[in-house]
Amino acid sequence: MSTPKADAIERIVEAFEMASALPEDMDLESPEMKALIEMMPESRRNTFLAMAKDPDVRKMSAVFNRCLGIYWRKLLSAKDEGKKVVFVPFNFAPEIFHALDMIPVCVEVLTTMALTLEEGIEPYLDLSVERGLPDTMCSAQRAVIGLFETGLLEKPDLLVNGALGSCDPNSKAFEYMAEKFNIPVLYLDIPFYHDKRALDYYAKGYKNIVKAIQEMTGAKLDVDRLREVVENTNRASELFFEINELKRNVPNPVPNYYNMHHTGMKLTMVGTPDAVEYYQTALDVSKDRFKRGKSVLPEERIRLLFLYTGYYFDNSIYSWFQEEMGVSYVMDVLTAFDFNPLIDTSSVDSMLYGLAEEMLNLPMTRQLKGGWDMPDNWLSDMLYYARTYKADCGVFTGHTACKQAWGVYRLVADELKRQLGIPSLRLEGDGWDSRITPMSVIKDQFEEFFATLL
Amino acid sequence: MSALETLAEVSATRLNSFVSKWKSQGKKVVGYVCTYLPEEILYAADILPYRITGKGAADTSLADSYLTRVNCTFSRCCLELAFSGQYDFLDGATFVNGCDHIRRAFDNWRSHQKALPFMYILPVPHLLSPEALVWYKEEVVKFKEAIEGHFGTTVDPQKLKEAVSTYNESRKLLRRLYDLQAGTEPPLKGSEVITVLSAGTAMPKGEFNTLLRKLLEEAGTRKRVPDKKTRLLVAGSVLDDAEFIENVEGLGALVVTDALCFGTRSFWDLTDETGDAFDALVNRYFNHVPCPRMAGEYPRRMAFLKEQAARAHVDGAILEHIKFCDLHGTDNALLKRDLEKAGIATLELERQYGPLADAGRLRTRIQAFLERIRR
Numbered sequence: 001m002s003t004p005k006a007d008a009i010e011r012i013v014e015a016f017e018m019a020s021a022l023p024e025d026m027d028l029e030s031p032e033m034k035a036l037i038e039m040m041p042e043s044r045r046n047t048f049l050a051m052a053k054d055p056d057v058r059k060m061s062a063v064f065n066r067c068l069g070i071y072w073r074k075l076l077s078a079k080d081e082g083k084k085v086v087f088v089p090f091n092f093a094p095e096i097f098h099a100l101d102m103i104p105v106c107v108e109v110l111t112t113m114a115l116t117l118e119e120g121i122e123p124y125l126d127l128s129v130e131r132g133l134p135d136t137m138c139s140a141q142r143a144v145i146g147l148f149e150t151g152l153l154e155k156p157d158l159l160v161n162g163a164l165g166s167c168d169p170n171s172k173a174f175e176y177m178a179e180k181f182n183i184p185v186l187y188l189d190i191p192f193y194h195d196k197r198a199l200d201y202y203a204k205g206y207k208n209i210v211k212a213i214q215e216m217t218g219a220k221l222d223v224d225r226l227r228e229v230v231e232n233t234n235r236a237s238e239l240f241f242e243i244n245e246l247k248r249n250v251p252n253p254v255p256n257y258y259n260m261h262h263t264g265m266k267l268t269m270v271g272t273p274d275a276v277e278y279y280q281t282a283l284d285v286s287k288d289r290f291k292r293g294k295s296v297l298p299e300e301r302i303r304l305l306f307l308y309t310g311y312y313f314d315n316s317i318y319s320w321f322q323e324e325m326g327v328s329y330v331m332d333v334l335t336a337f338d339f340n341p342l343i344d345t346s347s348v349d350s351m352l353y354g355l356a357e358e359m360l361n362l363p364m365t366r367q368l369k370g371g372w373d374m375p376d377n378w379l380s381d382m383l384y385y386a387r388t389y390k391a392d393c394g395v396f397t398g399h400t401a402c403k404q405a406w407g408v409y410r411l412v413a414d415e416l417k418r419q420l421g422i423p424s425l426r427l428e429g430d431g432w433d434s435r436i437t438p439m440s441v442i443k444d445q446f447e448e449f450f451a452t453l454l
Numbered sequence: 455m456s457a458l459e460t461l462a463e464v465s466a467t468r469l470n471s472f473v474s475k476w477k478s479q480g481k482k483v484v485g486y487v488c489t490y491l492p493e494e495i496l497y498a499a500d501i502l503p504y505r506i507t508g509k510g511a512a513d514t515s516l517a518d519s520y521l522t523r524v525n526c527t528f529s530r531c532c533l534e535l536a537f538s539g540q541y542d543f544l545d546g547a548t549f550v551n552g553c554d555h556i557r558r559a560f561d562n563w564r565s566h567q568k569a570l571p572f573m574y575i576l577p578v579p580h581l582l583s584p585e586a587l588v589w590y591k592e593e594v595v596k597f598k599e600a601i602e603g604h605f606g607t608t609v610d611p612q613k614l615k616e617a618v619s620t621y622n623e624s625r626k627l628l629r630r631l632y633d634l635q636a637g638t639e640p641p642l643k644g645s646e647v648i649t650v651l652s653a654g655t656a657m658p659k660g661e662f663n664t665l666l667r668k669l670l671e672e673a674g675t676r677k678r679v680p681d682k683k684t685r686l687l688v689a690g691s692v693l694d695d696a697e698f699i700e701n702v703e704g705l706g707a708l709v710v711t712d713a714l715c716f717g718t719r720s721f722w723d724l725t726d727e728t729g730d731a732f733d734a735l736v737n738r739y740f741n742h743v744p745c746p747r748m749a750g751e752y753p754r755r756m757a758f759l760k761e762q763a764a765r766a767h768v769d770g771a772i773l774e775h776i777k778f779c780d781l782h783g784t785d786n787a788l789l790k791r792d793l794e795k796a797g798i799a800t801l802e803l804e805r806q807y808g809p810l811a812d813a814g815r816l817r818t819r820i821q822a823f824l825e826r827i828r829r
């Protein structure tokens with residue numbers, strides 16, 4: 001591949017800052033705007049327009065992009081300020097790092113952000129494979145590995161993985177990064193079950209990790225700082241519970257685009273006041289839409305539940321659902337935080353235990369560990385979300401790397417049909433790599449499926 | 455019949471004569487899939503542990519509508535045999551959450567009309583920490599109780615001690631065989647060793663030991679494989695089918711050792727026979743040469759591979775992985791880098807298991823590799 005110019009993070013930050021600097025009353029038809037949009041690569045343009053077209057979405061996005069821009073900028077000055085950077089997967093909650101004044105980077109969110117790079121992530125996906133990684137590994141981590149290979153992404157001070165037992169590709173990607181690029185790593189084992197014994201085991205492992213991080217980095221956990229962070233988390237949880245309440249309405253007033261933002265925020269900044277501000281904005285926008293009777297266009301015809309991952313390489317699909325298809329995207333597993341606990345802040349111990357409980361209920365950990373039909377696992381969650389959010393159908397996007405999900409998709413889909421009469425669509429593709437199934441093909445398949453429901 | 459011929463017959467027949475004899479005595483047979491299952495517990499309960507594999511599956515059409523094309527062909531072949539009734543002779547199956555594919559094979563089998571009367575999964579942690587050892591021990595206790603409850607038997611401590619000793623004997627005999635293979639002029643071909651190993655997982659260990667002893671005696675008088683062949687180590691995804699090794703050896707190589715879960719990784723470590731047998735078993739299985747599923751243990755796996763390579767004086771190593779097997783595929787990429795650094799020529803191969811195996815495609819690459827390293 002030809003080597004791009006500058007540091008990846010720097011360019012990602014620029015993109016976010018640019019997006020957040022757009023005026024609220026922006027005119028997409030103005031010649032300057034048109035020229036800017038024209039310059040963007042297709043998937044980036046689609047994603048941008050999806051965000052920019054709808055003033056409600058734009059309001060949420062402005063806060064989201066601003067907060068995230070500031071957050072990622074911190075990464076650029078981390079070394080100078082003596083702050084440690086730690087890379088985690090999407091099922092490791094960021095709060096503990098905020099409390100320790102470290103900067104957590106969720107690898108999957110980073111890959112999603114890297115989609116804004118003008119060269120896209122494809123060259124990095126390919127490079128990771130050229131240098132040895134199997135191409136059957138998950139693109140959400142492969143892009144980051146490819147970026148490490150080029151030197152366009154600085155190595156973090158530490159890796160912490162918590163995917164053991166729920167996703168082999170994810171755990172192995174971290175081991176690979178650690179061994180290949182010589183980065184210290186810590187692992188958290190996920191128990192097979194979801195009961196008190198399992199939570200105690202998991203919380204013990206989590207506390208060991210918190211201790212090890214302090215020993216390795218010299219950071220010290222301060223109870224007041226931890227409480228501040230956890231209180232922010234609790235506040236954020238209350239807000240997104242309220243948003244989820246609104247989602248139960250038919251029609252659903254919460255914009256489809258919200259789902260992506262919700263997850264992005266939860267996986268990076270929850271525990272900070274910025275995350276509270278974002279969820280508050282999203283709630284205000286949703287409440288206002290509810291009052292105005294606004295939902296998807298032309299009217300809510302279908303309520304869709306994503307059975308596992310969504311698509312990240314081109315977000316225009318969500319506005320297409322919203323503005324053309326009359327499809328309300330009510331929930332997906334990665335946005336599914338209904339089982340998030342409100343954490344007891346009385347002591348360090350209770351807070352760490354609460355954070356562990358939060359993590360045991362994070363996407364992937366909760367649904368994809370253990371057996372498919374065990375309590376608090378994939379099937380039970382899908383039945384719950386389908387019922388609670390009144391879904392009419394389900395879709396499994398078929399991200400190639402999720403072998404554990406593919407392996408029981410059929411059982412889950414059959415039960416959804418049998419118990420709730422809900423049909424499901426199974427697609428094949430990749431959440432991040434646009435080459436596996438192009439968006440135009442994905443949309444065709446959706447359209448055919450929706451036609452069978454109406 | 456020579457011992458090797460008998461073992462080859464056992465390896466080639468799913469419901470072999472030893473299993474039939476065992477069943478005809480009214481005794482039970484329980485399938486298992488992984489090296490993290492302490493088989494001795496079954497054996498002590500007078501239940502025959504029988505390792506489930508996908509060997510002999512002609513296609514995977516039944517399995518494919520549940521486990522899909524992104525699941526490894528080994529797990530699909532296992533499920534195919536289960537769905538097509540070829541494991542109906544088992545009284546139960548015990549899986550371990552070894553990897554994402556095999557635990558889903560279990561989920562599908564358990565949920566299918568072909569589910570056996572006893573379907574059990576023993577969850578093994580993915581870390582070797584003190585807390586994980588406690589968890590694992592609790593799970594092994596639960597497993598023992600489940601066996602006792604379902605089959606109405608008890609695992610007598612004395613019988614457990616005896617089982618530990620029989621299994622250790624087996625491991626020691628296999629190590630003797632591997633010592634012979636490590637020398638100049640090994641008595642067996644690598645493909646024959648795989649056959650012996652696979653037979654050992656499909657018959658009572660006591661009788662296997664008798665045959666192994668006989669095999670070792672016969673090895674002394676056997677015509678040796680000449681030393682001019684290129685000596686190889688094979689490591690990677692599950693491999694119990696002699697065909698892959700036969701193909702490699704057909705090109706002028708000799709596989710003299712391995713780091714496979716049907717091979718050294720399953721028998722290299724012994725169980726301590728001095729203390730409490732149950733605790734010793736738990737320790738042995740938990741800490742045995744780690745599978746790539748065990749996080750943070752890459753350095754140990756690397757060291758084990760190097761040790762095997764040095765012991766058997768290999769000229770090179772083949773690191774194979776079944777397509778979609780991310781555990782071994784990722785490990786192999788790292789192992790290749792480190793083995794080459796250590797001066798051991800290495801070939802990395804992605805392959806398929808069972809009916810999809812494509813010997814022709816691999817042949818050219820293996821040939822080129824052998825030419826590169828030929829002494």
Ligand code: SF4
Pocket residue numbers: 138139140167168169170309364399401402403
């Ligand atoms: S669960 Fe799927 S999307 Fe998530 S890390 Fe694993 S393979 Fe990737």
Ligand code: SF4
Pocket residue numbers: 526527528529552553554555556691692776778779780781782
């Ligand atoms: S070959 Fe790999 S993917 Fe298949 S069952 Fe074994 S460890 Fe799992």
